[in-house]
Amino acid sequence: MPSFRAIRALLALNYGISLQYRAQSVLWMINGTVPLIMMLIWLQLAKGGPIGGYDATTFAQYFLFMFLARQSTPTWVIYLMDRGVKNGELTPYLLRPMHPVWHYASEHWGELLCRLPIILPIVAVGLTIADAWSWSLLAHLPAFVLGLMMAWLINFTVHMTVGLIAFWSDNALGYDTVIYQLYIMLGGVVVPVELFPEAVQSILAWTPFPYVLDFPVRVMIGRIEGFDVLAGFGIQLFWIAVLGALFTWGWRKALRQYSAAGA
Amino acid sequence: MKRHLKLILLFIRATVQIQLEYRSGVFGRTLANILSTGTSVMLLWAMFRQVPSIGGWSFDQVLVLVGIVTTIEFVVEIWFYPSLSKITTYVQRGEFDVLLIKPVASQFLVTFRHLQVMELTGLVIGLTVIGVGMHRVGSVTSFNILLLAIFLVASVVIIYSLYLALSTLAFWFTRIEEVASMIWLHSTAGSFPVAAYPPWARLLFTFVLPVAFVTNVPAQAATGRLSWEWGLGALAFATFVFCGATWLWNLAIRNYSSASS
Numbered sequence: 001m002p003s004f005r006a007i008r009a010l011l012a013l014n015y016g017i018s019l020q021y022r023a024q025s026v027l028w029m030i031n032g033t034v035p036l037i038m039m040l041i042w043l044q045l046a047k048g049g050p051i052g053g054y055d056a057t058t059f060a061q062y063f064l065f066m067f068l069a070r071q072s073t074p075t076w077v078i079y080l081m082d083r084g085v086k087n088g089e090l091t092p093y094l095l096r097p098m099h100p101v102w103h104y105a106s107e108h109w110g111e112l113l114c115r116l117p118i119i120l121p122i123v124a125v126g127l128t129i130a131d132a133w134s135w136s137l138l139a140h141l142p143a144f145v146l147g148l149m150m151a152w153l154i155n156f157t158v159h160m161t162v163g164l165i166a167f168w169s170d171n172a173l174g175y176d177t178v179i180y181q182l183y184i185m186l187g188g189v190v191v192p193v194e195l196f197p198e199a200v201q202s203i204l205a206w207t208p209f210p211y212v213l214d215f216p217v218r219v220m221i222g223r224i225e226g227f228d229v230l231a232g233f234g235i236q237l238f239w240i241a242v243l244g245a246l247f248t249w250g251w252r253k254a255l256r257q258y259s260a261a262g263a
Numbered sequence: 264m265k266r267h268l269k270l271i272l273l274f275i276r277a278t279v280q281i282q283l284e285y286r287s288g289v290f291g292r293t294l295a296n297i298l299s300t301g302t303s304v305m306l307l308w309a310m311f312r313q314v315p316s317i318g319g320w321s322f323d324q325v326l327v328l329v330g331i332v333t334t335i336e337f338v339v340e341i342w343f344y345p346s347l348s349k350i351t352t353y354v355q356r357g358e359f360d361v362l363l364i365k366p367v368a369s370q371f372l373v374t375f376r377h378l379q380v381m382e383l384t385g386l387v388i389g390l391t392v393i394g395v396g397m398h399r400v401g402s403v404t405s406f407n408i409l410l411l412a413i414f415l416v417a418s419v420v421i422i423y424s425l426y427l428a429l430s431t432l433a434f435w436f437t438r439i440e441e442v443a444s445m446i447w448l449h450s451t452a453g454s455f456p457v458a459a460y461p462p463w464a465r466l467l468f469t470f471v472l473p474v475a476f477v478t479n480v481p482a483q484a485a486t487g488r489l490s491w492e493w494g495l496g497a498l499a500f501a502t503f504v505f506c507g508a509t510w511l512w513n514l515a516i517r518n519y520s521s522a523s524s
């Protein structure tokens with residue numbers, strides 16, 4: 001684990017890089033507006049009355065916080081690992097006195113710091129237009145933030161683990177698309193997970209996907225309460241531990257395999 | 264014309280040769296494509312368990328729409344993304360000069376140079392979904408298929424023109440790499456009937472991000488519900504954006520000052 005000063009320096013560096021390329025960030029953010037588009041459709045559909053226990057206010061809250069969750073957890077680490085292996089960019093990272101994971105993670109945090117000042121006002125304005133503010137949101141906020149941080153870790157470790165494929169195959173990016181699709185479509189970005197058919201929901205419960213986006217969002221809007229929140233955090237921790245162990249094991253094998261192209 | 268066809272074949276051969284080096288990916292990507300189309304259909308089905316219709320369209324009609332979106336997505340992936348997204352790189356690295364001195368129109372060259380024909384499986388998936396949807400609606404007639412083909416071509420022309428126009432901006436603002444994400448957003452918004460959106464968004468999705476013309480019109484044509492106003496509108500829009508994009512391209516070429524020495 002690197003020192004606090006080292007992490008702060010990395011963060012400042014990556015924040016600067018992200019600021020420089022903010023035109024690109026904006027385009028990425030446009031891509032992340034799918035929850036907002038889906039909100040428009042569900043709000044129209046809900047005009048005829050609540051659907052599966054979701055009324056207009058619930059839909060507005062669900063998709064606005066889904067937008068926030070989606071925008072705070074994007075991961076392009078498979079792309080970074082693929083590039084790192086292919087042109088040997090990974091080699092200098094390996095020489096530094098900290099795990100390359102910290103470089104990758106801080107690049108994502110720097111980007112997030114750039115995004116939040118744009119994302120948060122959009123959520124606030126959306127809640128105002130949809131007249132969906134409520135005091136209970138404030139009470140759920142700490143649990144939401146905690147859930148979101150763990151969600152970020154799950155998503156990041158899933159991607160890191162899949163990214164290890166880059167050490168053996170030149171097609172790791174193909175898997176990035178698969179994981180991305182699962183993360184988006186099974187995460188609740190298009191249809192809230194609670195509105196999935198029950199059979200699908202019970203299969204999904206055995207995968208990490210609903211714990212990345214849907215779980216924290218449902219905690220925020222009060223559709224998961226009391227003991228179930230703690231149980232959800234427990235399952236999130238379980239996935240972080242399992243995936244983290246898998247990654248650590250795979251990383252060791254991968255490094256033995258790594259032949260440092262371009263070094 | 265004949266010379267151009269010959270060139271396109273040559274380009275395809277060159278691209279396939281490069282791709283054969285990395286063929287391990289094709290099987291994986293086909294699987295991924297089936298998985299992602301399957302998930303879209305599953306989500307659609309989940310939505311229709313809750314509501315009887317979306318924007319007045321039935322499940323089968325929206326299924327045709329999903330097939331059209333998938334087909335167009337793959338046209339982008341096979342053709343426009345590999346070709347047009349290189350414009351930015353050409354301009355940034357100053358490689359564009361080499362293209363300009365070739366004895367064919369530069370627009371032709373950037374359009375056809377990199378056709379990833381090995382990815383055709385995706386196209387098959389899209390067309391299959393359209394076929395299944397049309398069969399379930401009961402609208403499989405040769406007239407509807409002809410209409411579908413005409414309006415799919417119009418859609419491809421619209422997407423091409425928008426993609427080219429956005430990429431042409433690279434001449435002025437040399438850092439627009441993620442142009443493609445605009446097109447992906449298009450595919451999500453386009454998977455639903457425009458009538459399912461609130462009125463202000465319908466305007467947006469007709470003229471700014473023209474999913475109405477690109478996805479809705481071909482789906483209506485395939486299911487035998489196309490009104491002549493919308494049909495003519497789509498054709499006029501396609502002509503308009505194509506001319507606009509070509510004009511912008513020529514303007515950019517005239518003002519191009521090399522990035523290399």
